[in-house]
Structure formats: structure tokens, C-alpha cells
Amino acid sequence: MARSSQKYTPVGQNDSEDSNVGSSAENGAVSDPVLPPNPPAYQDDRADDFERSMEHFEFEDAAQTEETSKVERLKRKFRHYVVLPVRERITDPLAVLVAIVSLKFDYYLSKIGNPLILKRFVYVLFVSGFIYYVSTSGLLPNGKTAGSRGMFSDQAQLMAYAKQALDMSKMESDLEFISSMSHMAGTKGDLAVAQYIKEAFANNGLRLVGDAAFETYLNYPGNATLVVRSSIGENLNLDLTDQNFNPLSVEGEVLDAQLVYGHLGTDQDFKLLSQNGLPGENTILLMRYDLYPGEQVLRAQERGYKGIIFVSDGYGDEQIDSVQQASVHNFRISMGDPLSPGWSSATSKRLTLAESSIVPKIPTVPVSRRQGESLQRLLAHSQGAQFEDGWYSGSAGGVTVDFSLKPVGRKEHVTWSIVGKIEGREQDDKAIILSAARDSACTGCTYPNYGTATLLSLVQLFQQAKYKFGWKPLRNIYFISYDASEFGHAGATELLESESLKIREEIYALLDISQLGIDPDGQKLNIQSHPLLFEFFKDETSRTGFETNITHVNQYGDWSAYLTNGIPVAILSAPHILERKYPIYTCNDTFERFSKHISSDFWERSSELTLYVLQTCLRLIDLPMIPFDIETYVISLELLLQDLERSSVALELNFHDLVEALSRWKRIGERVNSWIRSWQKIVLIQNEGLEPSLLSVNRWAWNRRLSNLEKRHCVAQGLPNRSFYKNVLFGPTLKNQAPHDSWSFPGIRDAITDGDKQRAQDQISLAAGLLHNSAALLLDNSEENRLQ
Incomplete structure (x- = not known):
């Protein structure tokens, strides 16, 4: 049974002394002065000038005077017993010694050559030797002690440390407590779990951001x-x-x-x-x-x-x-x-x-x-x-x-979403979100509490790496526990709607782990991803033994409001949780039942899954270039366009503008990937992670352009009759259109379903125009001309 009393613990010269002032008498005799019989008379006007020139003072009260006198006495004692002895016995003798050594040094150097030039040469040799000693001794952060490689993080080093630091007993304890009570959105149990997560964030050194409490219908x-x-x-x-x-x-x-x-x-x-x-x-x-x-x-x-x-x-x-x-x-x-x-x-x-x-x-x-x-x-x-x-x-x-x-x-x-933040050290105007749903109709151990417990473990790992190595990611990362997910995903949607401009400008990717779990049939992981991240998740080096199934996003969730506003999302799910198999959504989904049914290697597999998510986050937030692959993105759109054409044969629509726009984007993708490969060769291979300042500026500019790419494919007025959905390329259609992909080109597909040829053609022109405009905005004029 959970221990409700469990708490998180955290993971620093006016000298006042009398001077010997002597008076010296002048040589020779001095005659006695003759006093005048009467004092000199004063002029009235001179008296007035004197009066005007007088400075008027205000007297301090007795207490203040007494306090000042005590301070003065302390200053005199400190000078008499500390400053003067140190000066007389240490500082002054050292100064004399240094002067003598300097004279001797100059004398011998003068026998060789110009002392000034030779002293500078010796100074350079000394400083170089000192820097070499410090760098090899580990006194300063380097690749071995700070998880870094040149100017960037050594992610292999960070992951090796995380593997040692990961505390699965803490994750199990978190899961037990969160699952010890029903926590339907807006209830006392929900508030207790929210406070627990808030405390976990704060005690791990995470900066809590803003007020994410919203009043919605429940x-x-x-x-x-x-x-x-x-x-x-x-x-x-x-x-x-x-x-x-x-x-x-x-x-x-x-x-x-x-x-x-x-x-x-x-x-x-x-x-x-x-x-x-x-x-x-x-x-x-x-x-x-x-x-x-x-x-x-x-x-x-x-x-x-x-x-x-x-x-x-x-x-x-x-x-x-x-x-x-x-x-x-x-x-x-x-x-x-x-x-x-x-x-x-x-x-x-x-x-x-x-x-x-x-x-x-x-x-x-x-x-x-x-x-x-x-x-x-x-x-x-x-x-x-x-x-x-x-x-x-x-x-x-x-x-x-x-x-x-x-x-x-x-x-x-009222419901409570909890938001914590780690600030980036380079491009702190760009960020990702790592999120998990929290509320449940009952105790919700398997879903969504397992995802929430994983979120808390990841917060702890990020902060441990920060304190161990002095590490900070290149860009910001937000950790969010969303409330009211079972009520229209109100927590996530309301947060975006209340901070729409800031989030659209700052966030370039969202990773949701609400549906994480250990599949009984093996190391299987379903990844629903935006096409810009397909190549990112296909990277063999980051899978760590998991069998991944990568598909387009075709499910509603806390991520939906972000996807429709042009923010690429990815959802990591265990297959049995994605399908909502028993005991999900029931009051049998307790920690006690969970503990009885897990396999003997469950927590070992959980550690591997947590490390996989950590590595995924590190690559998203800490790779020098935002890992969007435009070539794969265009290939995916071309396949979706072919599916769209097959679904619209009866209307005989003209897709020429869309085909031309995608062809242009394909050339852009080739150029962007060529630039990235050149950057990697110069910085990571030839210079071992040291980046020239000019390349840094160019890289930051590319990151900003890439982060805004998909946002250019949204329309403020939304799709026809559905103003909430703004993404013209990705999102759900009004009606399911299986076997065709009904989560792509939603405005066009809606018109095809309704048999409205003119509206369908208008939506095709809209999508093509947005793709052409975004291509022009991604590249500057010189690059654009070279692509023609």
C-alpha cells in the first residue's frame, strides 16, 4: 500500500590613527608681531556674504552617533591589529623581495637579449604550461569531467552516467503513491497528486513556470x-x-x-x-x-x-x-x-x-x-x-x-497542470515539451500513472546530470503533467490557448509519454510521429534494443492542440496501452494488481525504456541542429498525396500545384541536408566540437527557420466549418475515411467526402500556396536563386 506521508528530498583612506606630524622652525630669528590697538572694522556686505556661505548641518541623534562611534572603533582596531601587521610583516617584505628578484632577473636577461621581449616569451610559456596542467589534471570541466565534447555535450558520457544514476526503486515508489487514490480531474485526490508532482519538480531543482490552473466544465x-x-x-x-x-x-x-x-x-x-x-x-x-x-x-x-x-x-x-x-x-x-x-x-x-x-x-x-x-x-x-x-x-x-x-x-x-522548466544555454528562445497525462477516472496505475512516474524519473536524471557535470541543454525543455485529459484534453488545450503566441514561437516539438508501458509480448514500442521526425526515430543507434513501429499521428490526445498549430509531435506508446486493454479505465487498475502481474524483469526493462526516452529527449534538445529531416518529410507528403489522388478519382481534381510545391521542397531538403553534413564535417570531425563563431550564427538561423517550418502550413481561420483545426497538411478529417489516410490534407479530404469539387480545388490551392510561401521564407534570396 502506498505511503501517503512520503515526501521528496532534494538532489553553496582616511586613516583614523594618529600620525606623527612634526613642526619645523624656520632658520633665523623671528621678530615678535605688533598688535593693532583696535580690531579691524567689518563691512556689512561682507558679513552678509559670510552668512550666506555658511554650511548648515543637522545633528544626528544620540543613538546614531553612538552606533557610528562603535563602527569607527571596530575599524581602528581591525586596521591596527590586522591591516598594519600584515602590511609590515608580509606585504612590504614581499614587495621588496619581488623588486630585488625582478632586478636580478632583468640583469641576467640583458646578457641574452632585450629583457622586455624575453620576459613576454617566458610569460607565454608559463601560462601555456599552466593551462596544459589544469586541463589534463581535471581541475577544469572537459570531455571527461563535464560530459562535453568541445562546445557541445558528450551524450554518450551523459547516458553512461544516467545508467548508473537511474533509481528504479524511486520510480516504483512514485507509481505506488500516485496510484494509491482515485484522482479524477478536479477532485481532492487529483489535487493531492498535483501537489506531489509539484513538490517533486521543485525538490529536484526544476523551475516551476506560471499558473496552469484553469476553470473548465467537468x-x-x-x-x-x-x-x-x-x-x-x-x-x-x-x-x-x-x-x-x-x-x-x-x-x-x-x-x-x-x-x-x-x-x-x-x-x-x-x-x-x-x-x-x-x-x-x-x-x-x-x-x-x-x-x-x-x-x-x-x-x-x-x-x-x-x-x-x-x-x-x-x-x-x-x-x-x-x-x-x-x-x-x-x-x-x-x-x-x-x-x-x-x-x-x-x-x-x-x-x-x-x-x-x-x-x-x-x-x-x-x-x-x-x-x-x-x-x-x-x-x-x-x-x-x-x-x-x-x-x-x-x-x-x-x-x-x-x-x-x-x-x-x-x-x-478548477484543474491543475504542473509545468517545470530547464533553461537552455544557447538558444533559450526555443524549447521542446516532455509531457504526460495525469488524471484518471479511478486509480489509473497502468495508464496514465506509469507515464507520470517515468516523467518524474526523467526530471531527476536531467537535474542529476546538470549538478554532476554543470550541464545545460542547448535549448529549453518543459516538463508538463497535464490535468483534465479525460475531459476533452482541457488541461493541454487550455494551456496552449492561454499562451498561444509564446508557445507557437518557442516550442518546436512535443514528446508525449502518457501511453508508455512494458508490453507483455516483448520490447515493443509504437511511435506516432510527425514526418519531420521520421528519420530521427529511425536512427538505429538510439533504439537500445526496442522494436519500434513508426507511423503517422492518427490518435487524439494532449498533443492534438499542438499538432493543429503546426508544432511537430511524437507519441511513445506500448501497444497494449495504445489499445486500452484491461484493466485501463477500470478501478481494478491498482498498484497491488499491477505488482502481482508484472514479470520478474519488469523494472529492468523499465530502466531500459526510461533511458531510451532520456536519450530521445537529449537528442531533441541538445543536438546542435534541430533534428528535422526535410527530405523524409517531403517523401512522406508525396506518398500521402498519392493516397489523396486515389481517393478523389471521381472528382477529377487538379493536383499540379501541389506536385510542383513538393518538388520545390525536395530540392530545398537536399540543400539543407548538404549544409548539415558540411557543418558536421567541419565542427564535429575536423575541429572536435569547436565551432567558429560564423558557423554558430548560421546554425542558429537554420534552427529558427526549421522550428517555424510547419507553423507556416497553418491558417488562422482554420479549416472550413472547423475553426479549431488550423493545420492544412496534418490533422483529423470530419469523418473517418478508411482505408485512406484521414489524418492528412484534412480540408481537401472533407471536401472530397462531401463531393464538393470547387471547395476541394480551393483547398488544394491553399495547401500549395502555403508550401510555396514557406519555402521562400525558409531560404534567403541568394540560396533561393541557386535552387531555381
């Missing part, structure tokens, strides 16, 4: 009832508890409605139901969870269903009574605070819940697998359509339900 379990009746006279009154709750579900009541089973609620599933005469006008849908419950709800409400009952996943007796409390937010149009989608919740502009595009319009409730199977047995009597999982849909009128849901809503409720 809701909590309230009253829920579900009464079921079958046509054969069998009745069920399901016992619902606080665990039968979907975050962001809405209030509603549906009476005497028919119940049908719809599997995953895909278009194919609904087609099968329609072929069997379902649904009716007043129908509640029973179905299993898919990856995005919010999209399942959206498809169901568009087809007229009045409510949804989700059946929790699982197999085996251990899971039969657990309830998955998955959120039902919908991200296709917007995300963040449901009442201020697309703008900061700090503004006075607020929507009503009914106006929000994020929350469902129909009530939803999750049930356990045991409860779901009891409902399916009733439906099986009337059979109907049979799905691939063997369950029956039921027939019209076979089973009816009364369903009532009344959650507790909070229109403005």
Missing part, C-alpha cells in the same frame, strides 16, 4: 437507473454505482425504449441493423467499446438513437464485474473546455452545454461484462441480426428499457 457520477423488461416477462433492474459513469456524459431520460445490440457501431454495423428493420423511433443501443467512444456516440445520435449502453471489454472471471469508465468526448470538430471550444476558458465568452460540439447529445452509461451478458441473453431470445462476435441484435419490441441519467455538472471547476 462532471461527476450522479444518479443513474436502468430497468430492463423482455417480451417473455423477464425483468432486470441493473444495480448501477459511481463506477457506471462516462466522463462528459450528459443528462437524459428515455422511457419504454426498445433495446438493440449494435456491436461497435460502425457504418457496416448500422447497415446490418437497417437491413433487419432497426432502429425504431425510440431505441437505445447496446454496444462494445471501440478506440474512440465519442465517435461511436456521434454516429449513433446521427442515426436517431436515444441513448447508449457500453459493455466493458474483458475476458476471464477476473474482469467480469469491472466497468470501463471511458470518456465520450468528440474531437472531430473541436477539443478543450466543452464550453469554450477553440478559445481560452478565461474569457467571458461561454457556450451552454447544449451548444457544445464536444459533449454528446444523448445519455450514455457503461456496464460491466456480466451486466452486458445478462442484457444479451434477453436479446438472444428474439435474435435478429447476428454480429461477428456471436451476439444478436434482438428484434423490434423484444426488449424494452427505462434509462435515466443525471450526472453532477460543474460549469467552471
Whole structure:
């Protein structure tokens, strides 16, 4: 059991003495002066001048005078007993000795040549010898003692130290404490975990940044009832508890409605139901969870269903009574605070819940697998359509339900995201974010607490390297623990919306580790990445034994608001957590259960995973050149464009401008990579890490251009009918367009789905224009002319 009392511990001449003043008498006799009989008379005007020339003083009070006199006495004693003895017995004799030695030295040098020139030569030899001694003795930081190679970090040295310093028992202790209480966003448990993380950041020397507390819409379990009746006279009154709750579900009541089973609620599933005469006008849908419950709800409400009952996943007796409390937010149009989608919740502009595009319009409730199977047995009597999982849909009128849901809503409720920062030593106007979600409907040990515990271990490793070697990264790094991720990812989105200009200017990459974990089937790691980072993650030297699967970003999360604002993101996930397998989203996801089911080598594998993430962060933040590969980026866009063309054959669109723009970018990518290779040859190979100042200025300029590259492909007004999504090249479409890649060219694909040829052509022209403009901004005129 976690120890709630656990705390973090941290990882420095007016001399006042009487002088012998003698008076000397002049030689010769001095005659006595003759006094005048009367004193001289004074002129009135001279008296006035004298009066005006008088300086007026103010008398200090007695206490102040006494205090001053004490200070004077101390000064006299210090001079008498310290200064004068040191001067008489040490300083003055040394000065005489130095003068004698200097004269002797000059005398012998004069026999050889010019003493002035020879003394300078000897001085240079002495200084050179001293510098050589200090550098070889380790008294000053060098490649062996400071983790550096020339002017840059020696990352191999830093990683070797991190491997020794990594404390997995501390990570286990962190995970135990964070998982010791339920911490749904905005609750007391959430506040306690937030304070723990804040204390961990501060005690590890991390600078806490700003106020990341936001007031957004949240809701909590309230009253829920579900009464079921079958046509054969069998009745069920399901016992619902606080665990039968979907975050962001809405209030509603549906009476005497028919119940049908719809599997995953895909278009194919609904087609099968329609072929069997379902649904009716007043129908509640029973179905299993898919990856995005919010999209399942959206498809169901568009087809007229009045409510949804989700059946929790699982197999085996251990899971039969657990309830998955998955959120039902919908991200296709917007995300963040449901009442201020697309703008900061700090503004006075607020929507009503009914106006929000994020929350469902129909009530939803999750049930356990045991409860779901009891409902399916009733439906099986009337059979109907049979799905691939063997369950029956039921027939019209076979089973009816009364369903009532009344959650507790909070229109403005505070949540707490924690932000810490390590400042860079070179380009402190550029930064990356290392983030993890924190809130959970219950204890959340497997997800997201494992990612949060890893985040705390990485903070500690970064700071230990800083104190051990005096190391600082080239650019800034922010460590963020996001709150309200289960409520539309409000914490991450609100932080970006409140600091939009600063974040868009400073952040050039985001790395999210919320979905980290140790996969039971081996060292597998799924990496969803922006194409600018594809080549970065393909580097064989950084994998450290992990089998990585690198794909485009095709999942919503805390990173989505950054991606849509032109900030490249990467999400590191264990496959079983990416798929949200049991016990995720249930109250069975405890540290006790976690400890019983992990393998004997779990923490050893965890250390390897933590070191992999550390190395990834080090390369992102501390490589001299920001590791964006434009050639790979263009190749990825060309493949996505080919997929786009295949999906639009019926509209006969003209893609010539896009093809030409990508061709131009391909030439730019070749030139940029050529410049990078030349820089590496000159600085890292020939000069062993010593960089000429002119190259430094050029490198900084390239970094700024690369960091702003993807931001040039966003439009302030957003995509048509979806102002939240601003990235023209990457982001989700309004509707899933499988088998085509529906997370690329979203504005064009939306128009193709709607059959709107003119809008599709306009979006093609917009994307091509942005690519041409960004190419011109990346290169200056001289370079641009050479590319023509």
C-alpha cells in the first residue's frame, strides 16, 4: 500500500590613527608681531556674504552617533591589529623581495637579449604550461569531467552516467503513491497528486513556470437507473454505482425504449441493423467499446438513437464485474473546455452545454461484462441480426428499457497542470515539451500513472546530470503533467490557448509519454510521429534494443492542440496501452494488481525504456541542429498525396500545384541536408566540437527557420466549418475515411467526402500556396536563386 506521508528530498583612506606630524622652525630669528590697538572694522556686505556661505548641518541623534562611534572603533582596531601587521610583516617584505628578484632577473636577461621581449616569451610559456596542467589534471570541466565534447555535450558520457544514476526503486515508489487514490480531474485526490508532482519538480531543482490552473466544465457520477423488461416477462433492474459513469456524459431520460445490440457501431454495423428493420423511433443501443467512444456516440445520435449502453471489454472471471469508465468526448470538430471550444476558458465568452460540439447529445452509461451478458441473453431470445462476435441484435419490441441519467455538472471547476522548466544555454528562445497525462477516472496505475512516474524519473536524471557535470541543454525543455485529459484534453488545450503566441514561437516539438508501458509480448514500442521526425526515430543507434513501429499521428490526445498549430509531435506508446486493454479505465487498475502481474524483469526493462526516452529527449534538445529531416518529410507528403489522388478519382481534381510545391521542397531538403553534413564535417570531425563563431550564427538561423517550418502550413481561420483545426497538411478529417489516410490534407479530404469539387480545388490551392510561401521564407534570396 502506498505511503501517503512520503515526501521528496532534494538532489553553496582616511586613516583614523594618529600620525606623527612634526613642526619645523624656520632658520633665523623671528621678530615678535605688533598688535593693532583696535580690531579691524567689518563691512556689512561682507558679513552678509559670510552668512550666506555658511554650511548648515543637522545633528544626528544620540543613538546614531553612538552606533557610528562603535563602527569607527571596530575599524581602528581591525586596521591596527590586522591591516598594519600584515602590511609590515608580509606585504612590504614581499614587495621588496619581488623588486630585488625582478632586478636580478632583468640583469641576467640583458646578457641574452632585450629583457622586455624575453620576459613576454617566458610569460607565454608559463601560462601555456599552466593551462596544459589544469586541463589534463581535471581541475577544469572537459570531455571527461563535464560530459562535453568541445562546445557541445558528450551524450554518450551523459547516458553512461544516467545508467548508473537511474533509481528504479524511486520510480516504483512514485507509481505506488500516485496510484494509491482515485484522482479524477478536479477532485481532492487529483489535487493531492498535483501537489506531489509539484513538490517533486521543485525538490529536484526544476523551475516551476506560471499558473496552469484553469476553470473548465467537468462532471461527476450522479444518479443513474436502468430497468430492463423482455417480451417473455423477464425483468432486470441493473444495480448501477459511481463506477457506471462516462466522463462528459450528459443528462437524459428515455422511457419504454426498445433495446438493440449494435456491436461497435460502425457504418457496416448500422447497415446490418437497417437491413433487419432497426432502429425504431425510440431505441437505445447496446454496444462494445471501440478506440474512440465519442465517435461511436456521434454516429449513433446521427442515426436517431436515444441513448447508449457500453459493455466493458474483458475476458476471464477476473474482469467480469469491472466497468470501463471511458470518456465520450468528440474531437472531430473541436477539443478543450466543452464550453469554450477553440478559445481560452478565461474569457467571458461561454457556450451552454447544449451548444457544445464536444459533449454528446444523448445519455450514455457503461456496464460491466456480466451486466452486458445478462442484457444479451434477453436479446438472444428474439435474435435478429447476428454480429461477428456471436451476439444478436434482438428484434423490434423484444426488449424494452427505462434509462435515466443525471450526472453532477460543474460549469467552471478548477484543474491543475504542473509545468517545470530547464533553461537552455544557447538558444533559450526555443524549447521542446516532455509531457504526460495525469488524471484518471479511478486509480489509473497502468495508464496514465506509469507515464507520470517515468516523467518524474526523467526530471531527476536531467537535474542529476546538470549538478554532476554543470550541464545545460542547448535549448529549453518543459516538463508538463497535464490535468483534465479525460475531459476533452482541457488541461493541454487550455494551456496552449492561454499562451498561444509564446508557445507557437518557442516550442518546436512535443514528446508525449502518457501511453508508455512494458508490453507483455516483448520490447515493443509504437511511435506516432510527425514526418519531420521520421528519420530521427529511425536512427538505429538510439533504439537500445526496442522494436519500434513508426507511423503517422492518427490518435487524439494532449498533443492534438499542438499538432493543429503546426508544432511537430511524437507519441511513445506500448501497444497494449495504445489499445486500452484491461484493466485501463477500470478501478481494478491498482498498484497491488499491477505488482502481482508484472514479470520478474519488469523494472529492468523499465530502466531500459526510461533511458531510451532520456536519450530521445537529449537528442531533441541538445543536438546542435534541430533534428528535422526535410527530405523524409517531403517523401512522406508525396506518398500521402498519392493516397489523396486515389481517393478523389471521381472528382477529377487538379493536383499540379501541389506536385510542383513538393518538388520545390525536395530540392530545398537536399540543400539543407548538404549544409548539415558540411557543418558536421567541419565542427564535429575536423575541429572536435569547436565551432567558429560564423558557423554558430548560421546554425542558429537554420534552427529558427526549421522550428517555424510547419507553423507556416497553418491558417488562422482554420479549416472550413472547423475553426479549431488550423493545420492544412496534418490533422483529423470530419469523418473517418478508411482505408485512406484521414489524418492528412484534412480540408481537401472533407471536401472530397462531401463531393464538393470547387471547395476541394480551393483547398488544394491553399495547401500549395502555403508550401510555396514557406519555402521562400525558409531560404534567403541568394540560396533561393541557386535552387531555381
